[in-house]
Amino acid sequence: MKTIKQTYINELNIKKSEFICRLIPSTNEKQAKEIIKQISEEFKDATHNCTAYIVEDGEGYDDNGEPSGTAGRPMLNILKKNNLQNITAIVTRYFGGIKLGAGGLVRAYSKSVQNTLETAEIVEMEKYQTVQLIFSYTIIKNVDNEIRNHNLRIIKKEYVEDVKYIIALLDVKLLESIKSKLQNQIRIISLGEKFLEKQ
Template structure:
């Protein structure tokens, strides 16, 4: 599955109207909606803040006052045509005084997303199961040996009263053999399923 590595922004001027396209990675619809709400609030002086998103638990678009089907839907179509997921597109428009017509709006909003994607770093992501691993300091060497043996990836390390690792394993792989092997030395708790770009670590 493909998505963008980080947020991107481009600005276009079309018949005196300013179109600002912002792209954001998002893991689910709740995050996508929060991004849209934040941008719409921040740029509430704009004529329109149109949006589209595709995430693991759904997709949606919003014309935000533009004629129905002339803004959000063409934006969504561009995302689909590029086979992208876990992505939010928001196009902020400041009206310049010249009406574009329905066809002109469709082209302007679609082009805004195309231009933003042209400067974006597109990455492949895979679904992983993530867990929190907690253990005592004197077990670090043992636990890390187990991790290597079971094709587990360490995402983050925290050192406080105990050692806490955030770990990941590919969705199709089984964590149970690792849990059984480490049950006397570590506590393993499931966190969630996440789409991650871990090709550099594999």
Template sequence: MKTIRNPIQSEINVKKSQFICSLFPTRTKAESKKVIQELNEQYSDATHNCTAYIVSDGEGFDDDGEPGGTAGKPMINVLRKNELHNVTAVVTRYFGGIKLGAGGLVRAYSKSVMEAIGKAEILEIEEYEVYEIVFEYSDIKITDTEVRNNSLEVIDKNYTDKVSYDIVSKDNRDIVKIFEKYSGKISVDFKNKQFLEK
């Protein structure tokens, strides 16, 4: 599975209409909606702000006033064709006075997204199970040793009254099994699933 590392923007002009494609890495519908809202505000003077997104909890697109099927759908098709996930595309159009027709619009919106993808840094990602391990400060050393010896990856650390690590195993080791010998000292709980770089 693929995504983009950083937000990217590209611009094309078709028969005096300006098309600005903004691509953002996003993981959820909520993140996509936030990005779309911010760009709608940033380009509030634009003729259209058409959108497409594919994220972990769904996908969607919107023609934003362009004729049905001429903007959002071609945009999401380009994302699918490039096997991109966890990404939101917004194409902002400033109308230049010359109508493009349905075919012209499909080509323009598709090309706009393809140009932006061409400029983006593409990452290979995979879905991993994230586990939270919780332990006392006095057990940091043994926990770090187990993490290192079993090639686990710590993706987040929290230090409150106890220490907690969010960890993943990129070679699918059984994380619960690794720590079961420390039962009572180190607690292990499944937290969620996340897309992470391979």
């Protein structure tokens, strides 16, 4: 899966109208809608805040008062053409007094998103299973060896009463191997799936 590394903003001026595109990483519809709401409120003085998003649990777009099919859908098409996911695009337009016509609007909103993508760092993501390992200080060396041997990713380490690691793995079967090697001296809690940058 490809997505953007961080938020990107780019401005485009066409016939005195200002188009400000924001591309924001987002993982689900709830998050995408919250981002859209926040930006739309922040720039409520704009003529339009048109949007498109593709996330894990769906996709959507909104022309926000522009003629139907001239803004949100073309923006979504650009995201799809670039094979992007987990991304929300918002183009804020300040009308400059010159009408662009339907074709001109489609081109303007498409170009606004495409130009911004050209400034963005695109990253390849993979879906990992994340788990928490809880174990005593006495077996840290053994656990570290197992993690190294299986080439697993450590996301977080915590040294409290027990040692707690959050690790990411592509194959859950590896956990059984770790568990049997450490003869149940380790507690494993599943934390679900998470997209992480490909290594």
